[in-house]
Amino acid sequence: MEQKRIVMDAAGIDRSLTRIAHEILEKNKGTEELTLVGIRTGGVFLAERLRKKIAKIEGVEIPLGILDITMYRDDLLSTNRKPKIGKTDIPFSLDNRKVILVDDVLFTGRTIRAAMDALIDFGRPKLIQLAVLIDRGHRELPIRADFVGKDLPSSLWEAVSVNLTEKSGRDEVVIE
């Protein structure tokens, strides 16, 4: 039996992002040295929204980078699939920056492991914090998010998708 359930609507996503923006500013005491890096593709849209919210709150536009983690995946050699490699665009040094890594769903943690390896190749950040819209559990690595929109306990065989206006035409989080 197929079931599709909306667990977060547009207003819910927006409220979560507003809260996360405030939490980021609170925890880092402002915008100094703050940098957002969104993980392709969902994380990029969320990072852009966080950037706008932070600009609205503090009046400061903080730098935003785009990271594609495919080159750092740990399963490239174990499958015959060739995942498409997207463009990474981090046109500034991450040396001594406070990097907020942004992704849509935190699941096994393997994407975040790859992302952290990639970030270190762009310099030596002062710190890396992780912001995700959904934490669905089932970690396979010792990784935890600093900012979470919603904890969503899920079974392994369920699919959690974050649909965003920029890509799917509307904002919603769906579990099926």
Add this chain to the structure above:
Amino acid sequence: MKLSKKDLLGIRDLTVDEINLILETAESFIEVSTRDIKKVPTLRGKTVINLFLEASTRTRTSFEIAGKRLSADTINISSTTSSIVKGETLIDTAKNLEAMNPDAIVIRHSAAGAPQILARIMKQPIINAGDGAHEHPTQALLDMMTIKAKKGKISGLKIAIVGDIAHSRVARSNIYGLTRMGAHVTVAGPATMMPRYIDRMGVRVCCRLEEAIRDADIIMMLRIQTERQQENLFPSLREYANYFCLNGENIKLAKDDVLVMHPGPINRGVEIAPEIADGPYSVILDQVTNGVAVRMALLYLLTGGK
């Protein structure tokens, strides 16, 4: 998506979708070469053998750098320092290399078809880095990447390829690729260096440089491949240059935003005047930069996996 074949032997075998996949993957790899730390772990633990049995600077260095930036181990073999000088055949060399379990073989050879032979007898992916006067697929791919980056498209462009068409594997691979991608290709060169029935490849044929480059969006100049010419095909370099050297005067016939390309090595003053090679229209060094990214893309797409 992945490439449908084990090897890259020529552009002739590639579909439009496969060419686009390679170019898009290469565009994503460009960024790695601009970093302070120019290395990603993508091909960690993979071994790539560069078997270069014909002279090369650009292509061999480019393949070696591409492999290293992906964290593969690269080994270079050149003819003068290999057992080929002791009389070993290509097939025996290949079988011995295969016994050492590499993950990809890049081969350049003066005989057309040498990569095809390796592809038949070896289970590893074979990448053709130039075989005789046959094909040089990675060169055509980096040329297409450069055109796409500068012009935003390939389809519909007027492209002139000028010089020793008969002996040029670069011309052959580019004709296959550019016509497949929808460009209008014109070739020009001395009649003695123009292969028979070349028009059947879907190109316009001219005898004069001026005719070929008129209103061109892209001009590709080729080196005279004296190492592949069996007889005297032209009276002197000076006379050749008189008729077929791209210079500050005749380039005015082309479009104002024309791009000048050359696969290298260039012979200054023969097929291309120094003021053109070093001038504002020249993208010759962009081609070299893009070459690393194209080869990274191919190593990624062809190696690894089960």
